[in-house]
Amino acid sequence: MLNIFIGAWSWSEHKICSYHSTIIYNFFKKNWYNLVKSPDLADFIILNWYPFEENEEKKDLLTIWFYLKKNLNAKIILIWSMSWMMKYMDWFDRVILIWAKSLNKFDDLFEHNFSINTIDVDNVKFFIPLYFDSLNLDLYWYSWMNIESKYVFSKYDLEITWDIIKSWNYIINENIEYDYEKYNYLDDISWEYPIEICTWCWGYCTYCDIRNVAGFVNSVPLEKVIAKINRWISLWYKKIHFIDEDSASYWLDIWIDFADLLNEVAKINWDFKLRIFYFEPWRLEKLYEKIDKNVWNKVDHFCVPLQTNSQRILKLMNRRYDINNVIEIVKKIKEKNKNITITTQFIYWFPTETFDEFKSYFSVMNIFDEIWFWYYSDRKWTKSVDFIWKIDKKEMMRRLVYLWKIKVKFLDRIFDKNETLSQWIKIFNNRDF
Ligand code: SF4
Known part of the structure; x- marks a missing residue:
């Protein structure tokens, strides 16, 4: 049975990303897949955020990059807005994009008794995909030397390419332990x-x-x-x-x-x-x-x-x-x-x-x-x-x-x-x- 890890950032008041991620969580749960607590154990890492402004998009990029480097055997599925707003990620054969209107792809990719179209949500779950400290955000985006070149996307670098990502020379700490007690599968207690x-x-x-x-x-x-x-x-x-x-x-x-x-x-x-x-x-x-x-x-x-x-x-x-x-x-x-x-x-x-x-x-x-x-x-x-x-x-x-x-x-x-x-x-x- 495949191991699945789901990560999402959702604004806790708005809950829309969490809601959509919980649909996916419930699909795997109802079909008896192993929902693992750490991405390090996963065959598929499913990610969902809302890269609606440049700071979010940068965080998303760093996180995907982190997983690609650290979890060499896992496939990464980007869902909902991410799959469309970050279409440029489809260059990589370990990344799969599933758009809101093509959710049936989950039925195609994964054996199931219950189709994704039959899944409901009674209680939202919040998912946090990565221990933020490991992203070194301060070092890469906010240090003074980077402000001029990196802080604000200009008209000319809106289309990020793989070469640009590499040029950031982003170094990850591959030994970082994922703190799943703190960051994983939190139930909405509201x-x-x-x-x-x-x-x-x-x-x-x-x-x-x-x-x-x-x-x-x-x-x-x-x-x-x-x-x-x-x-x-x-x-x-x-x-x-x-x-x-x-x-x-x-x-x-x-x-x-x-x-x-x-x-x-x-x-x-x-x-x-x-x-x-x-x-x-x-x-x-x-x-x-x-x-x-x-x-x-x-x-x-x-x-x-x-x-x-x-x-x-x-x-x-x-x-x-x-x-x-x-x-x-x-x-x-x-x-x-x-x-x-x-x-x-x-x-x-x-x-x-x-x-x-x-x-x-x-x-x-x-x-x-x-x-x-x-x-x-x-x-x-x-x-x-x-x-x-x-x-x-x-x-x-x-x-x-x-x-x-x-x-x-x-x-x-x-x-x-x-x-x-x-x-x-x-x-x-x-x-x-
Ligand atoms: S286009 Fe964007 S900002 Fe305008 S109403 Fe729709 S979601 Fe809101």
């Missing part, structure tokens, strides 16, 4: 029941490469979603978590919108909480009046990703809502449910962003419970790659320092999701800005 309501999103944002990998939105029929919620709350689950890229995209293919779904949820006469992850601001603006206001007492969390606080940049991003209007709606929802957590996120360093526009992101600190910051980086196949007036490196650092200083004051409010700050602190400490 007791949230995950229900996938749709896949992908409706948007065409100029900076986002999801549109290029995504197919059209695929929504689960409303009756099925409601039946699942009813089933699991009857089994005493107290929380339901909608799994998707953007819950508000629930509508495009079936012509029932997300407000219709929320209004059905509002009718369920039971004490439970609903966790929505992303509620795209334009859809929130359009649907707000249609949504039964009582549903906000059932919702305990959602993120309205404003992405910028500048109407001018919003247009460049190809997003179309009135920022102030969305903020007013957020305030009204908070009046209705004082315990709800509403977060937002901003992308800083967007081409042409002025320092004043950047500073304005902090003016909404008292409106949202958390603000997540992501930095802009050029991504393959996106329109914004060709935008002029990119932020120069000195200015990037100035803004990072500013963000870092504000973060020190508001530790519980500001989250730097790609961990830029912590990794750069060492560098700043050695420099005088």
